[in-house]
Amino acid sequence: MASAPALRTVFLASDPQTAEALRRTGGLQEAEGVTVDAAYAAARDLDLAVSDDEEEAEFWALTDAALMSLRRSALGPRFVVAARVRPDQLAQAGPEGSGRVTVSSLEWVQVSAIFVDEADALPAVESARAALDDPTLVEDRIALLVAEHDLLWYAPDELDGLLG
Numbered sequence: 001m002a003s004a005p006a007l008r009t010v011f012l013a014s015d016p017q018t019a020e021a022l023r024r025t026g027g028l029q030e031a032e033g034v035t036v037d038a039a040y041a042a043a044r045d046l047d048l049a050v051s052d053d054e055e056e057a058e059f060w061a062l063t064d065a066a067l068m069s070l071r072r073s074a075l076g077p078r079f080v081v082a083a084r085v086r087p088d089q090l091a092q093a094g095p096e097g098s099g100r101v102t103v104s105s106l107e108w109v110q111v112s113a114i115f116v117d118e119a120d121a122l123p124a125v126e127s128a129r130a131a132l133d134d135p136t137l138v139e140d141r142i143a144l145l146v147a148e149h150d151l152l153w154y155a156p157d158e159l160d161g162l163l164g
Contacts, residue, residue, distance in 0.1 A: 007084040009112070010035045010103055011061050013068035014081045016163050019114065022081070023159055027107045031081075032068065034061040034099040035090065043097035061099055062115060066151055067143055070129045077117035078125055078151060083110040114154045116162055121149035 012033035014022075022028050034040075036057040038048060044060055046053040066078040073079070085103055094100025117125055128145040154162060 005087050008035050008087060008090065009058065009061075010083050010085055010090070010101060011058075011065035011115075012081040012083060012103065012106075013065045013072055014079045015069065015073040016076065016079060018072070019079065019081055019159060020163055022106065022111070023108050023156075026109075027105065029104065029106075031083075031103045031106050032093060033083075033101060033103060034064045034068070035101050036061050036099060039097040040099035062151065063143065064099065066115070066146070067128075067139060070125070070132060070142075074129075076125075077122060078115075078146070080115040080151060081111055082113040082115065084112050085110055108156070111156045114156060114159060114162065115151035116154065117146075117149060118152050121146065124149055 010033040012031045014031075018028070018031075022031075036048070036054070040061065041048045041053065041057045044057060046057045048054050048057065062080060062082070065080045069078045069080055083103065083106060085106065089103050089105055091102045091104065092100070093102045124146045128142050131142045131145060
């Protein structure tokens, strides 16, 4: 008997409206996000065979998705949905090593967590969002504007409280 393929965690750049639609309808045809693969880890000098490196790679994937989420909404916190998906749902959506993927046929039941900024991060988030319009700034510089603000973890069933 063949075993099921290993699920992959994908950090999806989102916003409150998209997350609510995902839950209400039960799914989305497509969603963009970031996942960790060997090329993504290697681009950050990480080794996925080392558990601490794997955890660090997932932190960077979450951070990259949070940066992507700044472009999804004109106001409010960064908003990232984590989902465990099958490999056949993934298509590469960026250069090798970027970790950027498109997830097809995403279902709400695949959502494993939601990550959102706390209220005191909002001034830094708004500064980072405004910096997106500055063509002289690269993403690394924009990411520094919110670097001291970690995203808070929520269970999927806490979405209503986040939509508040």
